[in-house]
Every structure is written in C-alpha cells, then in structure tokens.
Amino acid sequence: MLDVRNLSVSYGKHRALDGASLRVGKGEIVVILGANGAGKSTLLKAVCGICEGRVSGEALLENSDLVGEKPHKIVEAGIALVPEGRGVFGDLTVEENLTLGAYAERARDDEAGNLQRVLSLFPKLGERRKQTVRTMSGGEQQMVAIGRAMMSNPSILALDEPSLGLSPLLCKDLFESLRVVKQAGLGILLVEQNAKQSLRIADRGYLLENGTIVHEDDAERLANDPAVQKAYLGGSGAATGAKRPGPTQASMPKPSAPRPAAGPKPSDIAAAAMKSVSAPARPAPPVQPAAPAPKPTPVTNGAAPAPKPNAPNIADMVAKANAASSRRNGAAPAPKPATPPQPTAPARPAQPAIPDFASSSDRLRAMIEEIEAAARRAETYKPRR
Numbered sequence: 001m002l003d004v005r006n007l008s009v010s011y012g013k014h015r016a017l018d019g020a021s022l023r024v025g026k027g028e029i030v031v032i033l034g035a036n037g038a039g040k041s042t043l044l045k046a047v048c049g050i051c052e053g054r055v056s057g058e059a060l061l062e063n064s065d066l067v068g069e070k071p072h073k074i075v076e077a078g079i080a081l082v083p084e085g086r087g088v089f090g091d092l093t094v095e096e097n098l099t100l101g102a103y104a105e106r107a108r109d110d111e112a113g114n115l116q117r118v119l120s121l122f123p124k125l126g127e128r129r130k131q132t133v134r135t136m137s138g139g140e141q142q143m144v145a146i147g148r149a150m151m152s153n154p155s156i157l158a159l160d161e162p163s164l165g166l167s168p169l170l171c172k173d174l175f176e177s178l179r180v181v182k183q184a185g186l187g188i189l190l191v192e193q194n195a196k197q198s199l200r201i202a203d204r205g206y207l208l209e210n211g212t213i214v215h216e217d218d219a220e221r222l223a224n225d226p227a228v229q230k231a232y233l234g235g236s237g238a239a240t241g242a243k244r245p246g247p248t249q250a251s252m253p254k255p256s257a258p259r260p261a262a263g264p265k266p267s268d269i270a271a272a273a274m275k276s277v278s279a280p281a282r283p284a285p286p287v288q289p290a291a292p293a294p295k296p297t298p299v300t301n302g303a304a305p306a307p308k309p310n311a312p313n314i315a316d317m318v319a320k321a322n323a324a325s326s327r328r329n330g331a332a333p334a335p336k337p338a339t340p341p342q343p344t345a346p347a348r349p350a351q352p353a354i355p356d357f358a359s360s361s362d363r364l365r366a367m368i369e370e371i372e373a374a375a376r377r378a379e380t381y382k383p384r385r
C-alpha cells in the first residue's frame with residue numbers, strides 16, 4: 001500500500017535521512033526503531049509532507065507519489081499523522097476534537113459513519129464524548145488523537161512516539177488500541193522508542209541508524225535478535241558476541257543532537273495554518289495535526305485547501321465549541337471524573353499552566369490570540385540559509 005523508496009532529507013548540509021526504503025501493507029503494523037536523532041520523526045514528516053528539510057525520493061501510496069505534495073493532499077490520499085505530543089484541542093470536548101478530524105474531503109461524505117467506526121473501535125471515547133479533553137488522562141488524550149486522525153478515513157495511520165509520557169499500564173492500553181486499528185484494515189507506520197511493546201504488536205520492523213535503514217526483519221525475529229535486544233531492549237546481546245545482519249550494529253540511544261534553527265518551529269507553521277480560526281471569511285484549513293505544540297494549541301497539516309460547498313467552517317466550530325463550553329461549565333473546567341489509580345505516577349505529562357480566566361470564552365479568545373501571534377511570527381520568519 002505505502003511504498004517508500006530511497007527517501008532522503010537534508011536540513012541545510014545535514015543529511016538526516018539517507019535513502020530510506022520501506023513498505024507498509026494493508027492491516028500491517030510496521031515499527032521504526034532508532035536512537036535519539038536517528039531520523040525517525042524526519043522520515044514520518046517527509047512521508048506526511050510536513051518536513052522542513054529538503055526531501056527527495058518517492059513515497060508511493062497506491063502507486064501515486066506523494067513526495068512534494070501539500071500535506072492536505074497527502075491526507076486526502078489517505079495518510080493521517082498522529083504527531084508527537086498529540087496536538088489535541090484541550091479546551092474542546094472529545095466529540096468536538098473528533099469532528100475536527102473529519103475535515104478531509106474523503107471523510108466529509110460519511111462523517112457520521114466515520115464517527116461511529118471510531119467510537120466502536122474506542123468505546124471509551126463514546127462514553128466520554130462530552131468530556132473536555134484537557135481533563136482526560138494522557139492515555140485517553142492519546143486515544144482522542146488517534147481517533148481524530150482516523151476521522152479522516154485514512155488507509156495509513158502514521159504515529160510519532162505515541163507512548164511518550166505514558167505509564168506502563170497506559171502504554172499497554174495504547175498498543176492494544178493499535179492492534180484494534182490494524183484489525184480494521186489500516187496500515188500503521190509507527191515510530192517508537194518503546195521497542196519492547198511496539199515489537200510485540202508489530203508485524204515487521206526497521207532499524208534506523210544515523211539516517212540509514214540498517215536492518216529489516218519480522219517483529220518476532222527482531223525482538224529475539226541479541227544485537228537488537230542489546231541496543232533497544234536492555235538485553236545483554238553483546239556478551240554473546242551476537243551481530244545483527246545489518247551493515248552496522250545498532251547503537252545505544254544517544255542524547256539528542258542539538259537541532260540547528262534551520263526553519264520555523266513546527267508549532268509556528270501549524271499556527272500559521274490555523275489563522276483562519278479567527279478569520280471566519282476564509283475557508284477553513286484541513287485539520288490534520290502537523291507538529292507537537294508546547295500548549296494545547298490546535299495544530300494542522302499545512303496549507304488551506306480550496307473551499308468546498310459542504311466544508312465545515314473551523315471558526316463556526318470554535319464558536320460552537322465556545323458556546324457549548326460556556327453552557328457546560330461557566331468559568332470552571334469540567335471536573336475530572338474519577339479514574340483508577342495508575343501504577344507509576346510520573347507518567348502523565350505535565351499539563352500546561354492554564355491562566356485563571358473568568359470564563360471559557362476568555363480562554364478560547366486567549367488561545368486564538370496566541371495562535372494569531374504565532375502565525376504573525378511565522379509569516380515574517382526569514383530562514384537563515
């Protein structure tokens with residue numbers, strides 16, 4: 001279904017991805033394992049059309065090449081990204097978040113059907129339809145992010161480190177959810193540092209080292225490979241002198257390389273694309289998450305598509321969400337329903353501090369102002385080459 005051939009990415013002079021080739025079939029989970037800075041996110045971003053670097057090679061989906069296409073075209077073609085950091089709209093409800101994911105043209109005709117499919121895959125989201133996403137646990141928010149991506153009715157779901165920050169128990173739930181998604185016939189391209197659990201659910205895996213794919217195998221063989229165990233699973237393969245058949249040994253995770261400021265921040269790009277949130281006259285952009293945002297800022301997948309007669313208007317949606325939110329709870333956020341205690345406390349990522357606004361409409365307005373400011377920064381940004 002997805003056939004990536006000889007994909008390379010350079011950020012200025014730095015070659016972050018070097019001739020990567022991989023495939024993802026229907027109903028198949030494929031995991032990319034690699035140390036920090038190996039180029040995993042770069043690979044996903046290049047496939048999804050949101051990479052800031054120079055991209056060459058091919059990413060064929062059902063034989064049409066998506067390299068060079070705009071992100072919303074790639075969503076229309078059938079690839080949806082769940083970005084690192086989720087990018088959910090914390091001030092909106094589960095249902096509102098899911099609805100925003102149905103922006104793609106391929107999803108609009110059957111929005112109700114897609115919603116039903118997502119809710120039947122994730123019954124918990126159905127039970128929590130009216131819950132404000134910010135009040136949910138990290139694992140539940142991740143489920144919202146996956147559900148929202150699935151609302152675009154994709155054939156390939158790409159996920160960037162979805163288990164990041166989740167407790168072991170929530171990780172287990174998350175990986176189980178992905179198994180359910182796979183059973184629905186989607187192909188899953190998964191970037192993960194949690195090698196143990198991802199290899200448990202994956203069909204095949206690739207090892208990425210310094211931008212090069214050095215090995216490919218089925219997931220079970222990878223999990224039992226002493227060299228892989230040593231590098232990614234905390235095992236003692238070195239003691240056995242075992243060597244992986246790839247060109248080089250998998251290296252131990254290394255600290256992230258410093259990231260040169262070669263382009264606008266992903267959150268700025270996302271914010272620029274969201275300008276129409278506060279400009280109702282413009283057509284709304286496609287709502288596919290593009291990048292991790294430092295706050296619960298809405299993130300999108302790039303340039304705005306041509307207006308469609310039946311296109312939902314994001315500004316209207318936000319206004320509706322605003323009204324619903326005010327009706328729901330006035331100034332205070334919805335109380336968090338009791339959830340069973342999680343085994344390890346530090347798993348939930350810190351929630352961004354929310355200023356004590358007088359009402360939820362003030363909160364929304366502040367959010368929009370923040371997005372506008374970021375958009376203005378992005379517009380005037382001039383990359384230093």
Ligand SMILES: Nc1ncnc2c1ncn2[C@@H]1O[C@H](COP(=O)(O)OP(=O)(O)OP(=O)(O)O)[C@@H](O)[C@H]1O
Pocket residue numbers: 011014016034035036037038039040041042043052053256257258259260261262263
């Ligand atoms: N926008 C960018 N501009 C310049 N260099 C970048 C940019 N994004 C990534 N890089 C560099 O490309 C290399 C690969 O980064 P990438 O984020 O793809 O790695 P990764 O394997 O996803 O790492 P991690 O697991 O830490 O997220 C790194 O050296 C990184 O510094």
